[in-house]
Amino acid sequence: MSVTVTVPRDAVALGLGADRIARALFAGAERRGLDLTIVRTGSRGLLWLEPMIEVATAQGRVAYGPVTQGDVEALLDAGLAEGGDHPLRLGDPEKIPYLARQHRLTFHRCGVIDPVSVDDYRAHGGYRGLEAALRLGPEAVVGAVRESGLRGRGGAGFPAGIKWNTVMLAQADRKYVVCNADEGDSGTFADRIMMEGDPFCLIEGMTIAGIATGATRGYIYCRSEYPQAFRTLQEAIANGVAAGVLGDDVLGSGRSFHLEVRLGAGAYICGEETSLLESLEGKRGIVRAKPPIPALKGFLGRPTLVNNVMTFTAVPWILEHGAAAYAAYGQGRSLGTLPIQLAGNIKHGGLIEYAFGITLREVIEDFGGGTRSGRPVRAVQVGGPLGAYFPDSLLDTPLDYEAMAAKNGLVGHGGIVVFDDTVDMAAQARFAFEFCATESCGKCTPCRIGATRGVETMDKVMAGIRPAENLKLVEDLCEIMTDGSLCAMGGLTPMPVMSAITHFPDDFTRGGDLPIAAE
């Protein structure tokens, strides 16, 4: 009987040699006359254990990791096919505490199934949400999304049900569903893991959105930095069309939904929804002024539902299990689960799907196990390059939209980047401006000019040229950018800058105060 071994094809696993491992397994099995079937999956998100391979045994799956090509022969000799003992043996992957204590609602199939197989997806509960949606009808679907408390997971946290309702009620000859898969924030990779590991979850979520809003065409705008995710999506969509879960007759319902994946071109700003729509239309990714909102006048001037990958992928579970079951997770106005991405200088980095309300410290210490370098944690950036840097004293803040805002931070897309005590926070503040200067679309002055002036002024601060005076200028500039920018790019760049200045003031006076003649 053939033994099935899963080897991830997730970008992290590939980046650590997963293809070489798969080839070595194949060759080693052949030499031994072993009947081995290798299935390429996504990642479960235990990223320090990647490449993590799993073998299906009579007692369930047994995981091994992190595996290198050089381990393969020894693993086969140790009886990998029967789940044999070896120093890399991790046992039942679902019992690894890091995974076992999570609330895997959205990500429960990632790393388990063949990502591009419709049959595998359905065998693991896929398309029950869409079946429910077809039974319920548009108004009840939108009602369920509203009652679940789901908020836009891209960063803005806008109630998804309100957006869906607006698009549903809009009258037009055509409507669109657009997925923002331009996951550009450093420290975030939940969208990528989902698109590479369970793309049908996204496809199902978008199809449900199409049925609910009356849109018959959808686009996924995937960033070009994710070539693996792009190809997996293309493959999944083609298989979905062949299987009749996409196209003119979705699941035999007579309803039509066509989906296409489009590739971005390396512009961070295209993660902003109006800029994304411009780009999708084939233009420069310049931010649009709102109103009109995209829900009424979006892609090609038609009502368009734009949501993030994580927003769409939460929906199938909500429709399968009910809004109340989803809203039972989380706290206050932050309901459901947040896919937290733990990254940077961290021992056990990975994807942690957990109910809102878990504190930063629990994530970093209990899950992450501290820094990879072994040095103390000094700063933690939460929510991407436009998110605040938090010092140790703020690590007991719960991950919750309102609680983070109360500490002048944001949840963003749920990325947490850990820095140890070697970090220079003035350099990080300077980088925030530099990044904004590189990626600003240029439409509004505070962002376009402010970012460049910010870099120049930070350079003076760091060189010790009238630091107190120049730091005051930086603070003024931040105020102008916050108040005067058209979108979050310029509006939030001050957040990392000001949080660094506020919480790590010592780093901004190291340059000393040079005599004016030195300027």
Add this chain to the structure above:
Amino acid sequence: MPRHEPWNAGRAAEIVAEHGHLEGATLPILHALQETFGYVDAEAVPLIADALNLSRAEVHGCITFYHDFRSAPAGRRSVKLCRAEACQAQGSERLHGEILARLGVGWHETSADGAVTVEPVYCLGLCANGPAALVDEEPIARLTADSLSAALAEARS
């Protein structure tokens, strides 16, 4: 075997025509041209403008807005090094200095032998396993100067 075809206006016109029916066809066309020729030749601008009923300025503006599109051929291999925060936290800045010195190039430059073009990128989504790079389209996690050299030495599969 060269990765890209030499510029050919006839072939480019075919590519433009293949994609012209798409809603918002500009980016798919530019990607297809760059995949074929390795860059977007200036001669493509009027071709695209005519096919999509746009002004040349609009097409030119689009090409220059996005980091991905090149107006001249690059080296035989493309290396994108992540300079974003999560990789910074894992020592990317020092590593990049070492890599650039070893290749004898600066950012956005091509090595003298035309072998490699190095560009910065802001996040590859490999943030828990950094520093990260993309060589052509293959990811490298836990990047070192040696692992990059090894990847560049490998024959392209």
